Amino acid sequence: MVEFRYRTDEVTEQPSVTLDAFLDQSNATAVRLEPDDDARALIPFLDRLTLIEVAFPKFRDGRGYSAARILREAGYQGELRAQGDVLVDQMAYMRRCGFDSFAPEASLNPDAVARALAFYDHAYQGAADSAVPIWKRRHG
Amino acid sequence: MYKYDNYDQAMVDARVAEFRDQINRRIAGEITEDQFKPLRLMNGLYLQLHAYMLRVAIPYGTLDSRQMRMLAHIARKYDRDYGHFTTRQNIQYNWIKLEDCADILEELATVEMHAIQTSGNCIRNISSDQYAGAAADEVTDPRPWAELLRQWSTFHPEFSYLPRKFKIAVIASSEDRAAMRLHDIGLELVRKDGELGARVFVGGGMGRTPMIAPEINPFVKADDLLSYLEACLRVYNRYGRRDNMYKARIKILIHEIGADEYRRQVAEEFAHVKTLGIDPPLAELERISAFFAPPAYNAADAEPDRNDPDFALWLDQNVKPHKQAGYAIVNISLKPIGGIPGDATSAQIDVMADLAEKYSFDELRVTHAQNIVLPYVAKRDLYAVWQALREAELADANLDLISDIIACPGLDYCSLANARSIPVAQKIATRFADMDRQRDLGELKLKISGCINACGHHHAGHIGILGVDKKGVENYQLTFGGSGAEDVSIGKIIGPGFDEDGVVDAVEKATEVYKALRKGDERFVDTYRRVGLEPFKEAIYG
Numbered sequence: 001m002v003e004f005r006y007r008t009d010e011v012t013e014q015p016s017v018t019l020d021a022f023l024d025q026s027n028a029t030a031v032r033l034e035p036d037d038d039a040r041a042l043i044p045f046l047d048r049l050t051l052i053e054v055a056f057p058k059f060r061d062g063r064g065y066s067a068a069r070i071l072r073e074a075g076y077q078g079e080l081r082a083q084g085d086v087l088v089d090q091m092a093y094m095r096r097c098g099f100d101s102f103a104p105e106a107s108l109n110p111d112a113v114a115r116a117l118a119f120y121d122h123a124y125q126g127a128a129d130s131a132v133p134i135w136k137r138r139h140g
Numbered sequence: 141m142y143k144y145d146n147y148d149q150a151m152v153d154a155r156v157a158e159f160r161d162q163i164n165r166r167i168a169g170e171i172t173e174d175q176f177k178p179l180r181l182m183n184g185l186y187l188q189l190h191a192y193m194l195r196v197a198i199p200y201g202t203l204d205s206r207q208m209r210m211l212a213h214i215a216r217k218y219d220r221d222y223g224h225f226t227t228r229q230n231i232q233y234n235w236i237k238l239e240d241c242a243d244i245l246e247e248l249a250t251v252e253m254h255a256i257q258t259s260g261n262c263i264r265n266i267s268s269d270q271y272a273g274a275a276a277d278e279v280t281d282p283r284p285w286a287e288l289l290r291q292w293s294t295f296h297p298e299f300s301y302l303p304r305k306f307k308i309a310v311i312a313s314s315e316d317r318a319a320m321r322l323h324d325i326g327l328e329l330v331r332k333d334g335e336l337g338a339r340v341f342v343g344g345g346m347g348r349t350p351m352i353a354p355e356i357n358p359f360v361k362a363d364d365l366l367s368y369l370e371a372c373l374r375v376y377n378r379y380g381r382r383d384n385m386y387k388a389r390i391k392i393l394i395h396e397i398g399a400d401e402y403r404r405q406v407a408e409e410f411a412h413v414k415t416l417g418i419d420p421p422l423a424e425l426e427r428i429s430a431f432f433a434p435p436a437y438n439a440a441d442a443e444p445d446r447n448d449p450d451f452a453l454w455l456d457q458n459v460k461p462h463k464q465a466g467y468a469i470v471n472i473s474l475k476p477i478g479g480i481p482g483d484a485t486s487a488q489i490d491v492m493a494d495l496a497e498k499y500s501f502d503e504l505r506v507t508h509a510q511n512i513v514l515p516y517v518a519k520r521d522l523y524a525v526w527q528a529l530r531e532a533e534l535a536d537a538n539l540d541l542i543s544d545i546i547a548c549p550g551l552d553y554c555s556l557a558n559a560r561s562i563p564v565a566q567k568i569a570t571r572f573a574d575m576d577r578q579r580d581l582g583e584l585k586l587k588i589s590g591c592i593n594a595c596g597h598h599h600a601g602h603i604g605i606l607g608v609d610k611k612g613v614e615n616y617q618l619t620f621g622g623s624g625a626e627d628v629s630i631g632k633i634i635g636p637g638f639d640e641d642g643v644v645d646a647v648e649k650a651t652e653v654y655k656a657l658r659k660g661d662e663r664f665v666d667t668y669r670r671v672g673l674e675p676f677k678e679a680i681y682g
Contacts (some may be wrong), residue, residue, distance in 0.1 A: 089175075125292050
């Protein structure tokens with residue numbers, strides 16, 4: 001279940017299909033990526049996708065962070081959802097990598113999430129969010 | 141030295157608040173120990189055999205006297221009055237209480253220090269040459285580059301849940317004092333057609349599968365470097381093995397797909413990443429470099445008076461030439477005979493801070509060999525510095541000699557260890573306590589790890605010792621011929637292992653073989669490489 005969503009458009013109701021199924025029969029508008037799927041396989045189809053769900057079977061497996069950035073760097077504008085073993089303290093990094101909705105397996109304390117997303121005013125490096133890296137602030 | 145601006149300070153302050161919140165949620169039971177573990181590790185907090193251990197970052201091993209005094213203060217107030225300097229140029233405290241951690245971090249933040257990413261599967265503290273800024277042979281000062289990398293790697297959103305830990309070293313001399321090619325990424329700064337850039341080596345490391353990093357790119361320009369590293373890391377994050385933690389380091393990925401294929405994938409990723417605008421302008425490197433401008437040298441060239449023989453011994457062994465006439469680099473040995481390698485009491489840490497403030501333009505360095513450096517000492521002050529060090533029992537003249545041992549904490553502290561390291565180091569140092577004997581043996585790098593994870597760098601020892609568990613009994617394997625310097629090589633196991641006293645005897649026999657066979661000014665490792673293992677084996681096992 002989507003517990004946190006940082007978009008204003010409507011939630012896609014269509015269930016997401018696997019990457020293989022999508023590549024076979026590409027009229028679906030929602031896809032689910034497993035950690036070992038190549039996110040770049042979706043690049044030709046980004047315009048017609050409204051939801052890409054990235055699975056995190058274990059929070060320690062960080063491949064989904066690269067998948068998210070790759071999709072945003074390729075211009076994907078639709079919903080990018082982190083699903084699975086998503087924890088409070090991963091969410092700020094996930095937001096920076098371009099995720100804008102979260103479906104954690106175990107429900108999270110919304111106050112703790114709000115605090116976790118608010119600790120840092122700035123970031124050192126550029127990523128997939130709109131944060132202006134500190135070096136850019138220093139040099140205008 | 142680098143000084144934080146408001147942005148840097150805000151980042152560290154926010155980290156204190158965040159970690160305090162994480163600890164509170166853990167204590168309240170909102171997160172499990174399994175979930176808390178990577179969070180505390182990314183803040184350098186380990187649960188060891190007897191207590192929590194906190195590892196504090198000393199970026200590229202550089203610190204000032206105010207920071208050094210803070211390290212002494214933390215040892216006194218929160219630990220058992222000592223700290224342990226590590227092979228990643230950091231310091232760790234072995235007896236920390238979880239409930240004190242946030243307060244310790246808050247105190248550290250007041251002197252621009254932290255424990256960020258000193259553990260965990262993320263980019264660790266950037267290490268560098270302890271003689272940076274003072275070495276006569278450097279192309280440029282590597283520290284501004286290391287600081288640039290520190291900032292880039294701090295809270296990196298994509299690379300904080302890597303398959304395994306990731307270590308980067310930066311050097312700028314052909315002499316390698318940082319074991320650069322035994323890192324996940326080693327950077328050697330070089331000049332090409334007048335322009336500075338980095339030779340990039342990827343996939344080195346020690347641990348259970350030691351490997352020397354191959355060169356992946358002969359020259360990456362300064363303003364492409366972060367994009368290039370981002371590409372290196374992204375390929376690793378996506379394709380590094382996650383099925384087996386012992387095969388998860390980047391060296392295994394590169395070994396499995398080959399350096400050429402890895403290089404190709406990185407080049408492809410780099411062509412894309414370079415379009416994202418994530419490289420700071422050269423003006424940022426210049427801004428950082430300004431903090432590392434040479435100090436206001438003001439001493440005339442003068443040779444110290446060598447009348448005191450103990451002082452002369454220390455001069456010859458622990459004091460190194462400086463790029464500035466009239467100055468010298470002072471190495472402070474944390475390897476007293478019979479002591480614990482890398483340990484210093486709070487009083488000793490304070491003495492070193494005072495000496496740095498008075499005699500070394502307020503600067504100190506930590507070395508990967510677990511010693512301390514005063515990088516800018518006027519030659520006219522050397523005698524005074526030595527006297528003060530001797531007073532504090534810090535004047536051992538054994539740099540790079542057989543008693544200058546790197547040793548991990550071993551089974552005395554560490555929950556991963558199979559065997560104790562510290563008692564072996566103490567016994568070897570005691571066996572070779574005689575200074576004439578040590579000096580006669582010359583440069584001999586002896587390194588001890590208490591388990592296969594190789595935190596004591598045994599693979600890179602001219603003589604390496606690896607502690608293993610053999611049916612419940614501590615057993616020690618010997619390796620010869622390793623090096624972490626520019627003649628980098630991985631030591632080879634010489635034969636069956638020994639018990640604690642047996643390994644000390646075997647080391648002694650090896651030194652006798654060396655003495656009998658050495659030619660000219662050959663070091664132990666040179667003789668071993670020339671004559672091979674046989675004569676040593678014969679003497680040790682024969």
